[in-house]
Amino acid sequence: MYSEKVMEHFTNPRNVGEIYDADGVGTEGNPVCGDIMKLWIKVEDDRVVDARFKTFGCGAAIATSSMITELVIGKTIDEALAISNRTVAEALDGLPPLKMHCSNLAASALRRAIEDYLQKQEGTETENDNNG
Amino acid sequence: MYSEKVMEHFTNPRNVGEIYDADGVGTEGNPVCGDIMKLWIKVEDDRVVDARFKTFGCGAAIATSSMITELVIGKTIDEALAISNRTVAEALDGLPPLKMHCSNLAASALRRAIEDYLQKQEGTETENDNNG
Amino acid sequence: MEKQIYLDHASTTPMRPEVLDAMLPFMKEQYGNPSGVYKLARKARAAVDESRDQVAEILGAESREIIFTAGGSEADNLAVKGAAFANKRRGNHIIVSAIEHPAVLDTAKQLENYGFSVTYLPVNDSGLVSLDALAKAITSKTILVSIMHANNEIGTIQPIGEIGILLREKSIPFHTDAVQTVGHIPVNVDELGVDLLSLSAHKFYGPRGVGALYVRRGTRIEPLINGGGQERQRRAGTENVAGIVGLAAALRMSVEEMDSTSKRLLLLRERLIDGIMQSIPNVRLNGHRTHRLPENVNLCFEFIEGESLLLNLDMQGVAASSGSACTSGSLEPSHVLLALGLPHEIAHGSLRLTLGKGTTQEDVDKTIEVLPGIVHRLRQMSPLYDEKAVSPIGQ
Amino acid sequence: MEKQIYLDHASTTPMRPEVLDAMLPFMKEQYGNPSGVYKLARKARAAVDESRDQVAEILGAESREIIFTAGGSEADNLAVKGAAFANKRRGNHIIVSAIEHPAVLDTAKQLENYGFSVTYLPVNDSGLVSLDALAKAITSKTILVSIMHANNEIGTIQPIGEIGILLREKSIPFHTDAVQTVGHIPVNVDELGVDLLSLSAHKFYGPRGVGALYVRRGTRIEPLINGGGQERQRRAGTENVAGIVGLAAALRMSVEEMDSTSKRLLLLRERLIDGIMQSIPNVRLNGHRTHRLPENVNLCFEFIEGESLLLNLDMQGVAASSGSACTSGSLEPSHVLLALGLPHEIAHGSLRLTLGKGTTQEDVDKTIEVLPGIVHRLRQMSPLYDEKAVSPIGQ
Numbered sequence A, B: 001m002y003s004e005k006v007m008e009h010f011t012n013p014r015n016v017g018e019i020y021d022a023d024g025v026g027t028e029g030n031p032v033c034g035d036i037m038k039l040w041i042k043v044e045d046d047r048v049v050d051a052r053f054k055t056f057g058c059g060a061a062i063a064t065s066s067m068i069t070e071l072v073i074g075k076t077i078d079e080a081l082a083i084s085n086r087t088v089a090e091a092l093d094g095l096p097p098l099k100m101h102c103s104n105l106a107a108s109a110l111r112r113a114i115e116d117y118l119q120k121q122e123g124t125e126t127e128n129d130n131n132g
Numbered sequence C, D: 001m002e003k004q005i006y007l008d009h010a011s012t013t014p015m016r017p018e019v020l021d022a023m024l025p026f027m028k029e030q031y032g033n034p035s036g037v038y039k040l041a042r043k044a045r046a047a048v049d050e051s052r053d054q055v056a057e058i059l060g061a062e063s064r065e066i067i068f069t070a071g072g073s074e075a076d077n078l079a080v081k082g083a084a085f086a087n088k089r090r091g092n093h094i095i096v097s098a099i100e101h102p103a104v105l106d107t108a109k110q111l112e113n114y115g116f117s118v119t120y121l122p123v124n125d126s127g128l129v130s131l132d133a134l135a136k137a138i139t140s141k142t143i144l145v146s147i148m149h150a151n152n153e154i155g156t157i158q159p160i161g162e163i164g165i166l167l168r169e170k171s172i173p174f175h176t177d178a179v180q181t182v183g184h185i186p187v188n189v190d191e192l193g194v195d196l197l198s199l200s201a202h203k204f205y206g207p208r209g210v211g212a213l214y215v216r217r218g219t220r221i222e223p224l225i226n227g228g229g230q231e232r233q234r235r236a237g238t239e240n241v242a243g244i245v246g247l248a249a250a251l252r253m254s255v256e257e258m259d260s261t262s263k264r265l266l267l268l269r270e271r272l273i274d275g276i277m278q279s280i281p282n283v284r285l286n287g288h289r290t291h292r293l294p295e296n297v298n299l300c301f302e303f304i305e306g307e308s309l310l311l312n313l314d315m316q317g318v319a320a321s322s323g324s325a326c327t328s329g330s331l332e333p334s335h336v337l338l339a340l341g342l343p344h345e346i347a348h349g350s351l352r353l354t355l356g357k358g359t360t361q362e363d364v365d366k367t368i369e370v371l372p373g374i375v376h377r378l379r380q381m382s383p384l385y386d387e388k389a390v391s392p393i394g395q
């Protein structure tokens, strides 16, 4: 049912873990629906230099998490914001219809992490003394 | 579905044909229901000395016809009247449930042939000049 | 023992050895349940998907439009009950032909108990429904028409394509029972213009107990068997993988050989009909002379009854049937023959000989050879024959 | 490639080679349709009759009380819809347990659309229904109770015999889905006191796509599949003779070996449960500790999700399932685990390991060996684990 790419990412997920001094963190999903993804990003000069995730979820959830970290590392914030659930699914050579929502999950978690970063940025810029 | 006895009588039916100078004739069934039996008997000294049949019908109808002629030959009229559909079915080692009505048919045809004989007898006895 | 001559292919066909070969892996080491997530399951899933694709392609359908069932009867019930219940709000009127297989006819009768009203469309003396009569029967409440592609007893092929055009115009869901035609004559769901189409594997040299229903995308049906999510929620039950693979393999092979087989059988059919009608008087051919399945011969022998004919034929090594196999245990004469207008006593004397890919010219000639003696013997025994001994030779 | 360890027997079982041998003649030369009147047909008919006698005898039933179907789902649908519609005049209330297989549960839901009212009986935290609750749920309009013999996910065995006594007193038709128990533990229709009982051949090393429904004499049901007169007018369709013969052969063999197999599997089950629970923290055993199928293990691993567990197990050569096979493609956690009162995130982390007659101690030990690493790895990846890293060892 899963593509080889999905299975490969599921078997060897990239960038598992946390970033303790992350610049942004995003969480998506909830235990009730069976998928939770948490994504940390490190940003330097408006560019995502590192990304890590932890995911509770099915094979597709883990693979999309892994894939999105790969996709985002090296991208500018604007480029990162352009990563849609479709981008993730396509990068994995597709997902079974029932599992499409998992790619949505990953894209949302990334967006939240970026929003978190941008909010913190604003804080830093305007107040300049917050925990940046 | 049929017993060996039924198949044997069906394959080699006894007493097929007509008796042109019969003492009694009985017909039972009709073309609509798919079974018609006609039975001729010859009676001497209150005893059935010959019986013949013609039957349009299924395997069971032909076998019961054959069997009843065998059963009746040699019997007195009273004994012959005692032949029931059960007698015929048992003599054939049973019939499939759906086909039980065929043994009924044979027993009724015999009864009608005997009634025909008795009626003619009455005629002969009382009027003594009929076509006896 | 005599060589057996099997002339009851419309009832069931022997499975092709190649079909069995295709099935065996799924009855042995490939036992995975397609719903699982492990390797063994994925292989089973792939086999089912591939089979579905093949069946769909042959019928000119999309894969998602094929629902596998446990046979033709289930497919018919799913189509008729499923469409009736799914469209109940739109209306409650159903039209079926009077000569449908019991799987449609009795289902329609059962629906009458559930508040549906059914029109049983008559047929003419060769078994064809009339388009005019159909058009007149349609009301604003008609939610389903079910007319079989070819009849299982008399082999008459209906003008399904023309009916399809009529019904498409009126947007009325149209089901055809193609159990006797799929694998035998060309069947394409778009050419026929049907929304629902039933088929059964054992009628085309496939396994018993597996069939399919084609459901045109957008056609609503309620499931007959609720439960697990198999067949896109439209038919629950662990998939009969071996059966499904067997169905697809059998269909593929039948379609490949269809042209040559049907040409050959057509010739044999004509030889059989002619041979019998020339040597036996008072015989009628039932069904249409040309709009007829290439393998079907159905005859009435006046003055004699069908079952005794069959038993005698069996003793001579010829396996045949009278009326439809499912009802030959009953006392009623065939509803199909009665619908053609035959009187009861004639309808009781019917014989169906259905040829198959294994049928040879010798089989046909042997049948032509043994029949006259049997018929003669039974007629000699028949009280009806006496009376009409002088009737003219059967037409 | 790794040796495959198959621990998904509750989903489907590999067919016994002896069963295939018993079926093969009917997929080859014995292709007669049992409805025919010729020799070939009579042999098929005899094989079906004999199979029916054997199944009936094993269940403590009469032959005429057995209806062959195309599987467990069809049998369940036939029982529930059939009894509901046949008793509609007496009332419209149905009781089913909340943990029924979807073949019963979804059927009950569908009946709600047709004017029936359904009570879904809750279960306690080990999956047992309460007799008191059942007694209270009964109304004067109750026309059917359906409670499964053993649950397919958690293996809990219900007190069917006691329920049967209660319902017999009140003359309410009682159906049990015995798909998971027939061939595994003793099943006798009189001891259970049931009027309707479903079984499916592929759950006891028989063929896919064939099952049976026991219908106590006098219990009224309407057919699900109308048509030909097969199965005493209660289930139309050309008989799947090979399948029926295979079902009977598989049942006979399973019953013969039942004692020794279930004893052996019980020991392996305990070894598996203990082995896992001793080496992995935060694991719960679902279902009843003792009123449990000898082959069933169902566990929840906190902080991780079932499917990723299954995929990892598959990569290590272990085939297992999470929840019921039919629904594991869905996103919903098991309705059975939720009915036990488990929170969603725990219910999502379930693993069902079901042993079979081919399961060895090595298989069990290998599973015990590979699981801790997989669970550890997935927990390391889980955002839920972080937060609760200090939870106590699972009970």
Ligand SMILES: Cc1ncc(COP(=O)(O)O)c(C=O)c1O
Binding pocket: C236, C237, C238, C239, D010, D011, D070, D071, D072, D073, D074, D076, D101, D103, D148, D150, D151, D152, D177, D179, D180, D200, D201, D202, D209, D211
């Ligand atoms: C308890 C139970 N009932 C019914 C079924 C359905 O049986 P089948 O797959 O043969 O339709 C199953 C298995 O799938 C089951 O475990």
Ligand SMILES: Cc1ncc(COP(=O)(O)O)c(C=O)c1O
Binding pocket: C010, C011, C070, C071, C072, C073, C074, C076, C101, C103, C148, C150, C151, C152, C177, C179, C180, C200, C201, C202, C209, C211, D236, D237, D238, D239
């Ligand atoms: C026209 C037609 N429809 C339906 C059926 C039923 O198919 P099955 O026996 O596979 O249920 C048959 C054959 O029995 C048939 O000939």
